[in-house]
Amino acid sequence: MSSQEIEVFTVCRADAIERGGAKGFNLSRIDESGESRPFPIVVLRTFGNDYHGYVNRCPHDGVWLNIGSGEFFSSDRAFIRCGRHRATFEIDSGFCIDGPCNGKALEPVALAVVDGDVCLCGVKLVEDNGFPDPFEDSDETMDIMIHPD
Numbered sequence: 638m639s640s641q642e643i644e645v646f647t648v649c650r651a652d653a654i655e656r657g658g659a660k661g662f663n664l665s666r667i668d669e670s671g672e673s674r675p676f677p678i679v680v681l682r683t684f685g686n687d688y689h690g691y692v693n694r695c696p697h698d699g700v701w702l703n704i705g706s707g708e709f710f711s712s713d714r715a716f717i718r719c720g721r722h723r724a725t726f727e728i729d730s731g732f733c734i735d736g737p738c739n740g741k742a743l744e745p746v747a748l749a750v751v752d753g754d755v756c757l758c759g760v761k762l763v764e765d766n767g768f769p770d771p772f773e774d775s776d777e778t779m780d781i782m783i784h785p786d
């Protein structure tokens with residue numbers, strides 16, 4: 638078990654996300670039983686140039702955080718906000734500070750920026766998955782850039 642290599646997967650170019658922006662990715666991962674599972678994530682880049690990754694799923698009701706408007710942020714962009722019932726999360730910790738899942742947290746995804754690429758670490762991904770796109774009903778939802786102005 639300890640001999641397993643850490644998987645590293647390039648998600649996107651680091652500069653593909655603006656400072657203060659976010660981008661969703663609809664990935665698939667291999668679970669413990671070898672099955673492929675949908676693995677939607679969101680990568681956020683702060684104005685201070687840190688990158689944070691979370692599973693794109695509200696802990697309260699399990700929906701994508703950007704459901705509806707495609708927006709990941711509160712109107713002042715200071716927090717992540719679920720589009721369904723408006724749970725509000727800290728960007729750097731994923732901790733919910735307001736809303737129906739107050740006290741819970743988003744599931745973090747380990748990221749590293751390597752040679753200008755945002756890379757996902759420690760997750761076995763399916764690069765060409767056979768899953769129907771869960772976002773197909775909401776077209777642009779998973780490829781939204783939020784510009785600081």
Ligand code: FES
Nearest residue numbers: 695698719722724
């Ligand atoms: S589903 Fe996210 S706050 Fe309700």
